[in-house]
Amino acid sequence: MPSNAWMTSGEGHPRRWAILGVLVVSLLIVVLDNTVLNIALPTIQRDLGATQSELVWAIDSYILVFASLLFTWGILGDKYGRKKVLVIGLVLFGLASFACAFATTPGMLIGFRALMGVGGAAVLPTTLAIITVVFPPHERGKAIGAWAGAVGAAVALGPVLGGILLEHPEWSTWLTGNDWGSVFLINVPIVILGVIGIVRVVPETRNPHPRKLDLIGLVMSATGLVLLIYGIIDASATKDWLAPSVIWPITFGVIIIALFLWLEARSDHPSFDVSLFRNRGYAVSLTAVSLAFFAMSGVTFSLPFYLQILRGYSTLTAGLCFLPFAIGQLIAAPRSAAMVKRFGYRTVMTTGLAFVAVAMFLLARVPMDAPLWAVLLVFFIFGFGMGNVIAPGSTVLQNVLPLARAGAGSAVQNTVRQVAGALGVAIVGTVLANQYAANLMSVMDKVPPSFPDAAKQAATESIVAADFILDQAAAQGAPAAVIDMLRAGAYEAFLSASHVTSYISLVMIVIAGLLVFFLLPQINPPEKGDRAVGAPADPADALVREEIANYSDEASQEYVVPDKPEKEASA
Numbered sequence: 001m002p003s004n005a006w007m008t009s010g011e012g013h014p015r016r017w018a019i020l021g022v023l024v025v026s027l028l029i030v031v032l033d034n035t036v037l038n039i040a041l042p043t044i045q046r047d048l049g050a051t052q053s054e055l056v057w058a059i060d061s062y063i064l065v066f067a068s069l070l071f072t073w074g075i076l077g078d079k080y081g082r083k084k085v086l087v088i089g090l091v092l093f094g095l096a097s098f099a100c101a102f103a104t105t106p107g108m109l110i111g112f113r114a115l116m117g118v119g120g121a122a123v124l125p126t127t128l129a130i131i132t133v134v135f136p137p138h139e140r141g142k143a144i145g146a147w148a149g150a151v152g153a154a155v156a157l158g159p160v161l162g163g164i165l166l167e168h169p170e171w172s173t174w175l176t177g178n179d180w181g182s183v184f185l186i187n188v189p190i191v192i193l194g195v196i197g198i199v200r201v202v203p204e205t206r207n208p209h210p211r212k213l214d215l216i217g218l219v220m221s222a223t224g225l226v227l228l229i230y231g232i233i234d235a236s237a238t239k240d241w242l243a244p245s246v247i248w249p250i251t252f253g254v255i256i257i258a259l260f261l262w263l264e265a266r267s268d269h270p271s272f273d274v275s276l277f278r279n280r281g282y283a284v285s286l287t288a289v290s291l292a293f294f295a296m297s298g299v300t301f302s303l304p305f306y307l308q309i310l311r312g313y314s315t316l317t318a319g320l321c322f323l324p325f326a327i328g329q330l331i332a333a334p335r336s337a338a339m340v341k342r343f344g345y346r347t348v349m350t351t352g353l354a355f356v357a358v359a360m361f362l363l364a365r366v367p368m369d370a371p372l373w374a375v376l377l378v379f380f381i382f383g384f385g386m387g388n389v390i391a392p393g394s395t396v397l398q399n400v401l402p403l404a405r406a407g408a409g410s411a412v413q414n415t416v417r418q419v420a421g422a423l424g425v426a427i428v429g430t431v432l433a434n435q436y437a438a439n440l441m442s443v444m445d446k447v448p449p450s451f452p453d454a455a456k457q458a459a460t461e462s463i464v465a466a467d468f469i470l471d472q473a474a475a476q477g478a479p480a481a482v483i484d485m486l487r488a489g490a491y492e493a494f495l496s497a498s499h500v501t502s503y504i505s506l507v508m509i510v511i512a513g514l515l516v517f518f519l520l521p522q523i524n525p526p527e528k529g530d531r532a533v534g535a536p537a538d539p540a541d542a543l544v545r546e547e548i549a550n551y552s553d554e555a556s557q558e559y560v561v562p563d564k565p566e567k568e569a570s571a
Contacts, residue, residue, distance in 0.1 A: 019130065041304055056429040067422060070121050070125050071272060073122040078206060093191060101182070102181060162319055294421065295424065302428060309494070328379070328384035352386065354513060356509050428501045428505070440493045
């Protein structure tokens with residue numbers, strides 16, 4: 001029996017669940033890193049003296065490089081082998097993580113984070129592509145549900161792990177000379193375990209007819225995204241959305257991205273397959289999932305400051321507060337495939353978005369002294385809703401793709417989602433900084449004349465800086481009543497600003513819910529015995545059926561590179 005007989009039998013790879021486990025470990029490290037960093041942001045800001053915009057860049061430098069290279073890594077995986085690309089990506093990610101741990105300036109941290117994005121970009125599309133290839137269509141929803149559930153678990157595991165590491169800064173100080181380097185060093189052993197598992201378990205797969213690499217598209221997309229995000233983040237420094245340093249980068253970024261999409265639609269080897277968006281199911285699902293990522297990225301950026309600064313929780317306690325989010329995802333995501341079979345994609349995803357909307361509304365109203373159980377309940381609702389959006393949405397997106405283009409196809413959806421996440425962090429971070437500074441003006445009017453003007457200006461940069469300056473003033477003998485009044489005013493200014501950002505995220509979620517409810521077509525989940533891809537039920541999706549037919553011959557060709565010589569394998 002040929003080594004790739006499982007590709008055409010409809011039964012999937014015989015070791016597919018073990019493969020899924022290894023791929024999830026590989027993916028965990030990429031997702032884990034961002035949420036570990038989120039909980040460490042206040043500590044890093046104190047240690048490196050980073051501004052709010054530099055903190056945003058520390059997150060978005062990773063995401064932007066990550067999003068820009070997803071196309072390239074997906075195509076390279078299709079051409080040279082996804083297993084090979086996955087190993088290369090993990091090794092690069094581990095080396096860059098090691099370098100991040102020893103950063104001594106915000107600029108160094110931002111640069112090394114960008115290098116981490118180079119490696120991380122190889123992991124996400126290849127893991128999803130391999131899952132799509134080794135699982136038959138009728139099991140793919142369950143597998144992607146487990147994959148998405150693991151992503152949700154990592155979102156919450158990151159703050160917990162980060163909290164544990166930051167709670168014991170002596171470990172980090174001994175290894176790296178700072179209080180927070182261990183949150184990056186922890187990536188290294190996990191990368192080693194992931195590489196060992198991939199080498200031993202994961203089969204090598206590739207597309208026998210890969211597309212050419214679109215270098216022009218790569219440069220244009222990266223340039224456009226960086227300019228767009230730069231302009232948005234610069235608004236947090238200028239406090240003026242109409243400043244030339246804000247308007248011009250955003251304008252040029254949008255123009256370049258629009259030109260990129262126009263050229264991709266006419267290219268014979270596009271890195272970003274615009275034609276997929278003609279399929280209504282694909283377009284609506286991707287839009288909904290991306291808007292959910294926008295909201296999640298923005299909220300997880302601001303929450304650590306609320307928990308650690310305003311409520312005074314330790315890094316570990318703040319990290320543990322994210323556990324209900326993970327529990328909600330772990331309950332919802334793996335079960336979403338069964339719910340889809342019973343109620344359909346539209347109902348499950350709309351319900352999930354409704355849960356997320358409720359959570360966003362409650363976060364937009366949460367008071368300073370809200371009971372902890374109420375805050376944790378909101379986090380659970382948020383995670384439960386996300387689990388019912390990301391897993392079924394990702395399944396829809398993968399099931400309309402031919403297997404031969406699994407790598408490039410998953411790169412498209414993950415790129416859009418990561419761009420949405422980068423925009424979420426940039427927009428929410430900028431609005432948070434600007435609104436906080438505006439709210440703080442009334443507090444600054446009450447500051448005694450003896451406070452230096454430089455200290456007042458620094459306080460408007462971030463709530464961490466304001467807290468530090470007030471601590472210094474108290475240590476120097478400033479009246480306790482004045483310090484308490486100013487601190488309460490600063491905290492209220494930040495809380496009010498975070499409420500504004502929660503309303504922005506709420507609007508995104510409501511738009512996503514309306515799109516899914518009114519525009520998502522009826523799509524039938526694949527049944528056992530289906531091969532290649534699941535067929536959308538909407539007649540308007542004939543374009544995708546035609547594309548699938550063009551690749552139907554490829555589905556029967558050899559995608560698996562045998563681990564043994566041909567004669568031995570056939571024997």
